[in-house]
Amino acid sequence: MTETIKTASFESLLxxxxxxxxxxxxxxxxGHEYRIQDVLEISKIARQHDYIVIY
Numbered sequence: 001m002t003e004t005i006k007t008a009s010f011e012s013l014l015x016x017x018x019x020x021x022x023x024x025x026x027x028x029x030x031g032h033e034y035r036i037q038d039v040l041e042i043s044k045i046a047r048q049h050d051y052i053v054i055y
Contacts, residue, residue: 007052013042 017025027034030049043053
C-alpha cells in the first residue's frame with residue numbers, strides 16, 4: 001500500500017477560509033466544513049487531516 005504525503009502552505013489553507021457575516025470563518029478541507037473563530041485553528045485542523053503545514 002502506498003502512503004500519500006499531503007502538504008499545504010498555511011497561505012493556501014488560509015484562502016479556503018471564508019469570513020462569515022456573523023463573525024468567525026467557514027473553513028472547508030477535504031470536503032469537511034468547520035466553523036472557526038480564529039484562522040490559527042486552521043493548522044490544527046489540517047494536521048488532523050494528516051497534512052504537513054508549511055509556513
